[in-house]
Amino acid sequence: MAEHSDARPFRTERFKAFVDAVVAIAMTLLILPLMESVSDAASGNIGTADFLAEHAGQLLSFGLSFLLIATFWMGHHRQYRDVEWITGPLLWINVAWMATIVWLPVPTAMIGQMDSDSLQAVVYIGTLIMTQVTTLAGWLYLGRHPELTTALPQTIRAGVIGDLAAIVLFAAALAIAVAASPNGYWGLLLLLLSDPMSRLLNRLFRQRTPDDPPATAPSGA
Numbered sequence: 001m002a003e004h005s006d007a008r009p010f011r012t013e014r015f016k017a018f019v020d021a022v023v024a025i026a027m028t029l030l031i032l033p034l035m036e037s038v039s040d041a042a043s044g045n046i047g048t049a050d051f052l053a054e055h056a057g058q059l060l061s062f063g064l065s066f067l068l069i070a071t072f073w074m075g076h077h078r079q080y081r082d083v084e085w086i087t088g089p090l091l092w093i094n095v096a097w098m099a100t101i102v103w104l105p106v107p108t109a110m111i112g113q114m115d116s117d118s119l120q121a122v123v124y125i126g127t128l129i130m131t132q133v134t135t136l137a138g139w140l141y142l143g144r145h146p147e148l149t150t151a152l153p154q155t156i157r158a159g160v161i162g163d164l165a166a167i168v169l170f171a172a173a174l175a176i177a178v179a180a181s182p183n184g185y186w187g188l189l190l191l192l193l194s195d196p197m198s199r200l201l202n203r204l205f206r207q208r209t210p211d212d213p214p215a216t217a218p219s220g221a
Contacts, residue, residue: 009085009086009087009148010085010086011084011085011086012080012083012084012085012086015080015086015091015094016080019076019080019094019098020073022098022101022102023069023072023073023076023098023101025102026069026101026102026104026105027066027069027070029102029105030062030065030066030069030104030105030108031062032105033058033062033109033112033113034055034058034059034062034112037051037055037058038051041054041055055112057111057112058111058112058113059112060112061108061109061111061112062108062112064108064185064188065104065105065108068104068128069101069104072101072131072135075135076097076135078159079135079138079139079142079159080138081151082149082150082151082155083142083148083149083151084148084149084150085147085148086148087145087148089141090138090141090142090145090148093134093137093138093141094134094138096130096134096137097131097134097135097138100127100128100130100131100134101131103127104127104128104131107120107123107124107127108124110123110124111124111185115182116181116182116183116185117181117182118177118178118181120181121174121177121178121181121184121185122174122178124185125170125173125174125177125188126174128170129167129170129171129174132163132166132167132170133163133167135159135163136160136163136164136167139156139159139160139163140160142156143156143157143160157205158198158202161198161201161202161205162194162198164201165194165197165198165200165201166191166194168197168201169190169191169193169194169197170191172187172190173187173188173189173190173191174187175187176190
């Protein structure tokens with residue numbers, strides 16, 4: 001009886017509240033190194049303009065990571081909005097997702113306070129890739145267990161494609177960051193191509209869908 005009880009799925013209310021709390025704490029942790037820098041600047045009688053110039057990298061890394069975590073949280077909210085039951089495997093997928101979110105303030109602090117190198121880029125962007133991979137794992141699990149959610153198959157498919165597109169772009173950004181170290185983080189601007197990449201992958205997958213009608217020769221051929 002106990003074994004059967006452990007295997008039973010559970011409702012999402014506490015799960016979603018837990019995720020929200022973890023994300024809120026991670027976003028708050030991002031600001032702590034800046035608070036320490038402000039204290040150090042005050043002790044050294046450093047002016048505001050000098051502080052902003054001296055800590056420009058730290059400010060940029062804070063803003064970037066804050067935006068990324070917010071984006072990941074919004075995507076997670078959309079992903080689990082229609083999920084009504086959480087199973088053990090799905091819970092552990094989300095524990096892995098939360099681990100990447102909680103870890104992100106560490107490489108963020110590295111970018112802001114340490115000299116940049118290629119390994120630093122691997123740690124930072126690699127963390128972002130793992131966040132996206134765990135999100136993709138959630139979509140794939142929901143696709144195999146549609147009884148857990150009221151989301152349409154098209155919604156799950158779109159989530160899978162969107163995550164694959166993001167993983168490809170993150171991987172490309174990582175290659176640029178390593179090759180162009182220490183100034184390669186601008187490669188993250190590739191994420192602006194998420195929508196075009198998603199549309200491209202969607203077309204590619206549709207061409208391989210068994211339900212599609214037989215292919216015909218293009219009219220212009």
